[in-house]
Amino acid sequence: MAIKFHQVVTLPTTLESDSFYFVANGSIAEAYLTDNAGLAKLMGNSTLINQLVDSKLADYQGGVVSDVPDIEARDLLSLDKNGLVMVFDASADAEVTAGSALYYYDKSADSFTLAAEYESLNIDFSWGNISGRPVSTPTQIDSSVSQAHSHSNKVSLDKIGESGAGKITYNGAEVSEPLQWDNNNW
Secondary structure, three states: OOOEEEEEOOOOOOOOOOEEEEEEEOOEEEEEEEOOOOOEEEOOOHHHHHHHHHHHHOOEEEEEEEEEEEHHHHHOOOOOOEEEEEEEEOOOOOOOOOOOEEEEEEOOOOEEEEEEEOHHHHOOOOHHHOOOOOOOOHHHHHHHHHOOOOOOOHHHHOOEEEOOOOOEEEOOEEOOOOOOOOOOOO
16 A cells, blocks of 8 residues: 655645645644554644643633732632742742742642843843943943044045056056156256
8 A cells, every 4th residue: 555645725625645735834743644544643733732732731820810019919829720920029939030920830840940031121231231342331332333444534545546557656647657747857
């Protein structure tokens, strides 16, 4: 028995037996394998994945379960399902230096797990607080950038060029070789 391969945009209503279907579904591809009667068996497609996720989320209370002021208030909560708890001042948790934290509550283990912490929301981005910064001030750096490749005689330097023959030019005219004075009577 040979397996036939099909690449389709939508799964046909009638499927061939002993076939493998690749179905384009937006940015992913789903896979179906049919048996000898032409019945599709799901192979890690979005329907199967959604069924697995839905079964895991069946005991999830959903959304943020509670907003509490601190760890003590979190620990006093009486939760009957899995869920999330936002603690505004989580500094009593040894894993959190300062600020808020989000915890996942696992009903079966009756425990909280740190999911995310928000202690870096009040960062001071001033020059003096940058670690490893240059010793130059921002004013000195800005000045250096604005003067990069700056010369007091820039207008004259811009007149220097090269002819198609590879000779030096000044203001578009070739410079004679060797250089000579216009007047020898000085």
